[in-house]
Amino acid sequence: MKRTTYAGLVDEKYLGQTVTLTGWVQKRRDFGDLIFVDLRDREGIVQLTFNATHPAALAVAETMRNEFVIGVTGTVINRDASQINHKIQSGKIEIDVTEAEILGTSKTPPFYIEDGVNANEELKLQYRYLDLRRPEMQKNLRIRSKIMSSAMKFMDENDFINIETPILAKSTPEGARDYLVPSRIFPGSFYALPQSPQLFKQLLMGAGFDRYFQIARAFRDEDLRGDRQPEFTQMDLETSFMSADEIRALVNAWVKTMMHDVVGFELDTTKIQTLTWQEAMARFGTDKPDLRISYELKDLSAVVADSDFGVFANAVKAGGVVKAIAVPGGAAHYSRKDIDKLAQYIERFGAKGLAWLKVTADGVSGPIAKFFPEAEAILAATGAQDGDLLLFGAGRADVVAATLDYLRRQTAQDLHLIDETNPWAFAWIVDWPLFEYSEEFDRWIAAHHPFTMPNEADLHYLDEGEDPHQAHAQSYDLVLNGYELGSGSIRIHRMDVQEKMLKALGFTPEAAHEAFGFLLEGMEYGFPPMGGIALGLDRLAMLLAGQDNIREVIAFPKNSRATEPMTEAPTRVDGKQLNDLGLFVPDAD
Numbered sequence: 001m002k003r004t005t006y007a008g009l010v011d012e013k014y015l016g017q018t019v020t021l022t023g024w025v026q027k028r029r030d031f032g033d034l035i036f037v038d039l040r041d042r043e044g045i046v047q048l049t050f051n052a053t054h055p056a057a058l059a060v061a062e063t064m065r066n067e068f069v070i071g072v073t074g075t076v077i078n079r080d081a082s083q084i085n086h087k088i089q090s091g092k093i094e095i096d097v098t099e100a101e102i103l104g105t106s107k108t109p110p111f112y113i114e115d116g117v118n119a120n121e122e123l124k125l126q127y128r129y130l131d132l133r134r135p136e137m138q139k140n141l142r143i144r145s146k147i148m149s150s151a152m153k154f155m156d157e158n159d160f161i162n163i164e165t166p167i168l169a170k171s172t173p174e175g176a177r178d179y180l181v182p183s184r185i186f187p188g189s190f191y192a193l194p195q196s197p198q199l200f201k202q203l204l205m206g207a208g209f210d211r212y213f214q215i216a217r218a219f220r221d222e223d224l225r226g227d228r229q230p231e232f233t234q235m236d237l238e239t240s241f242m243s244a245d246e247i248r249a250l251v252n253a254w255v256k257t258m259m260h261d262v263v264g265f266e267l268d269t270t271k272i273q274t275l276t277w278q279e280a281m282a283r284f285g286t287d288k289p290d291l292r293i294s295y296e297l298k299d300l301s302a303v304v305a306d307s308d309f310g311v312f313a314n315a316v317k318a319g320g321v322v323k324a325i326a327v328p329g330g331a332a333h334y335s336r337k338d339i340d341k342l343a344q345y346i347e348r349f350g351a352k353g354l355a356w357l358k359v360t361a362d363g364v365s366g367p368i369a370k371f372f373p374e375a376e377a378i379l380a381a382t383g384a385q386d387g388d389l390l391l392f393g394a395g396r397a398d399v400v401a402a403t404l405d406y407l408r409r410q411t412a413q414d415l416h417l418i419d420e421t422n423p424w425a426f427a428w429i430v431d432w433p434l435f436e437y438s439e440e441f442d443r444w445i446a447a448h449h450p451f452t453m454p455n456e457a458d459l460h461y462l463d464e465g466e467d468p469h470q471a472h473a474q475s476y477d478l479v480l481n482g483y484e485l486g487s488g489s490i491r492i493h494r495m496d497v498q499e500k501m502l503k504a505l506g507f508t509p510e511a512a513h514e515a516f517g518f519l520l521e522g523m524e525y526g527f528p529p530m531g532g533i534a535l536g537l538d539r540l541a542m543l544l545a546g547q548d549n550i551r552e553v554i555a556f557p558k559n560s561r562a563t564e565p566m567t568e569a570p571t572r573v574d575g576k577q578l579n580d581l582g583l584f585v586p587d588a589d
Contacts, residue, residue, distance in 0.1 A: 001071035001101060008044020010090050014076040019095065021046065022071045022103070024133065025064050026113065035061040039070070039095075040113075042138050046090040047079070048072055048097050060100040067113065067130075069104035072097045121551075126565040128556055140553045143262060144541040148215055150261035151235050154254050160213035160237060165200035167193060167217065172515050177221035179230070187582035193219035193231075196534060198449060199519050201238040202491055205530040206522050212238045215537065229538065229550060230562050238532035244474055244490050247531050248274075248428055251478060251486070255426065255535075263544050265424060276431040277472075285323075285405035287432075290482030291425040293412040297323045297404050298382045300392075309371035311355065315394040322394045325404055326382040327411045330389025331358035334411075342391075342407060349402040355392040359384045409482060427479045434458070434471040435504070443506065448475045450505055451519075452489040453497070453531075462500035478535065480543055488533025495523040 005014075007021045023041035035050040035058065050061035057072070064070060074097035085091035110127055111119035115136040124131040131137060155162070171178045171192035178192040194200075197216050204212045216236045224230070239247060252269040259265040273291065280287050283296045300322045304312040312322045327334075334342075343354035357364040357375070364375045372378060384390055391407050393400035412418050419425075434454050436447040446452060454462065458471035475489035492498045498520065502512040513520060541553035551557040558564050578585060 001073060001099075003071075006043035007039045007041045007046040008089060010046050010076060010093060010095070012092055015078065015093065017076050018073065019076060020071065020073045021095065023069070024113070025066055025068045025070060027066065028061070028064055030062070033058070037061060037064060037070075039072070040133075040135075044090065044135070045088055047083075047085075047094040048074065049077075049094050050097050050100070054098045057097045057100040060102060061097070063102065065106065065108075067106035067109055068102055069106070071101045071103055073099040122559065122565055125551075125557070125559055128566045132555065137552070140541070140545045140547065141555060143545045144537065144553050146262045147258055147537060147541055147544070148235075150258045151215065151254070152213075154257045155213040155237070158211070158250070160211040161209055163204060163209065163212050163214060165194070165197040165204075165214065165216065169194050169200075170518075172199065179219045179221050182581040182583060184580050184582075195220050196234065196449075197236055198451065199516070201236065201532060202451065202519065202527075202530060203522055205238055205240045205491075205493075206525070206527045208528075210240045212236075212532075216534075224558070224560050224562055229554065230558055232550075233537040234534040235537050236532070236534040238530060240528040240530045242531060244430075244476060244531060247488065247533065248476060251488075251533055251535075255478070258540075259424065259544075267424065267426070272426045272428065274428040274430060277429055277433065278431070280429050281401055285401035285403075285408065286482075287429050287477065288479045288482055288484045289427065290409060290412075290418070291427055292419040292422050292481060293408060293417060294419065295325055295328065295408065295412075295417075297325055297401075297408070299323050300378060300381055303377045303381050307371060309355075309368055311353075312392075312394050318395075320395045321397050321400050322392065323400050323404055324378070324382050324390050324392045325408050325411075326359070326384035327389040327391060327415065328385070328417060329387050329415060330391075330411060331360070331387050333415055334389055342410065345410075346403045346406060349406065350396070350399040351393065351403045352395070354403075354407075355394065357390040357392075359386055359388045359390065361386050364390070425481055426485075429477045429479055430475070431455070432473045432475045432477075433469075434461075434473040435469050444469060444504075446501075446505060448473060448487060448489050450501055450516075451491050451498070452501075453492045454501075459497065462497070462504055468504035474531075476533070478533070480540070483539050483543065484536070485539055485543075486533050486535035488531065490529070490531040493523065493527040493529050495520065498523060 001020050001022065003022045004020045007023050010019060021039060023039045026038035026040040026045055029036040033052040037048040037050065038045050039048050050058045052058060072095065074095040076093050077096050079092055079094050109130050110123055111117050113130060113133045115134055117134065168181060168191040171180065171190060176195055178195065181191040181193065183189045183191060196218050197214060201212050214236045216234050217231060218234055219231050221230060222228070252272060256267040256269050259267045277287055280289050283289070285297050301316050304322050305316040307313050315322055339354060339356055346354060355368050357366040357369060359379065364372060378390070382390060391404070393403040433447050434452065435444045438445045453474045454471045455474055460466055461468050461471040473489060477484055478486040492501060499512065507515070538550040538553060542550045545553055547553060556564065556566065563569065
């Protein structure tokens, strides 16, 4: 049988026509001489009808079971009015089957192939090829495909050259841990899987390609979460002779095109806000704020510095801050028990408790209300109204920021306070610190990467005797609905600046040339001013598909432990393979 169209596309336009369809049995309903079968393919479902008028086809239908692969030929007819299904495109018609063939049989699946299935995620990942049959998963991956198609078309129309960069590369200290690949030919030596194409695309600018683009695979050995995987995909671009403003304008046009092509949304790029990093941290407690939430962090440090509540007063005296959010309508929604659960969660950010007040027509109530008999100053500073819930953070600025950022997002979700009239809230975060302190590595690291150009006015901070940690970068992040969608910057193209940057990061000249000698040598041959950005394909697909986990938009993802239940990767390999590579791995106890 040769398919004439997809099952899910058959509708009233096909009435009276003979069609041949192939796909999977979604459901079978047997009424003796009348059998109904729902046939599913990538485009949707159509109802098949088997009856005694065509006994050979009916006999085949009697042997069909869920997930059998079948082919049928029949005539498109109207459904009985009482059987019309307005939820699907083919809901007004059915196929009167004249011929049928079973192309493949199936065992009983471990879970139903339908949206909203109540199955353990590990089980769905173990049988991912079955999970991917679900309409929701088919839709998710098609959205991902549309994003890539739109991106490639836009880049081609804007004269970008698609260039692949190596997967097997040199290990360079760029931030996260590398995945290493041992070399058989050079025992004891290793390739690294790239954390990004960063160094190669800068070299391509040095080679004169001017505009580079690649949908690139990247790899980072780091702890996982809902929007992170050990292998991921970047939509990566680099340009020469463009300013940061020009690059952001280009990306705005690119994002506008993708939003139109993929979800039919007409993005008004004039409404994309630009915030400095300092402003974002002060107002939202995060460098990736969700601008659909109306309430912000308010600094109360000056208001409560001399209060009788020691937690607040002592936090300010110790050089910390006191901030709060006023959650609209939160007083009635959150009981003391609910607030205690929030307090328990924020311990992971270093918070030692959660102070709160409920705002009433008569003032404030709650455990710390006795310390603020006159709460007018707090209410004025926060803009709190009758019925609001005030949640406070006190202590180190970074702890307070992380705490209130979480509470802001969580309370907005709990109370449905996310503005649905603004479904796609893009923002640019600019003027980042050049360096940030890493608790994990107990040292200063590059906030973006070691090749980010400082602001021109801050170049002197890299000189001997100056404090480089005061410098800000010519960097910019694109944020969407509280997620970092892309990160970019103007790059260092001058050898003297790059050497100072590496020195500030603790590299000796010898160590710098050992790690990045090929890039530093390239700079000696005339590098142009350059800049670029990489947008996360996985995160964009996740957001446009309405999911909250990137595993839902990746065909074969890893789980939260970085394992792949279907193939059981990673696995041990046999001794011969290890011997070929000159490796010894002790047996695990």
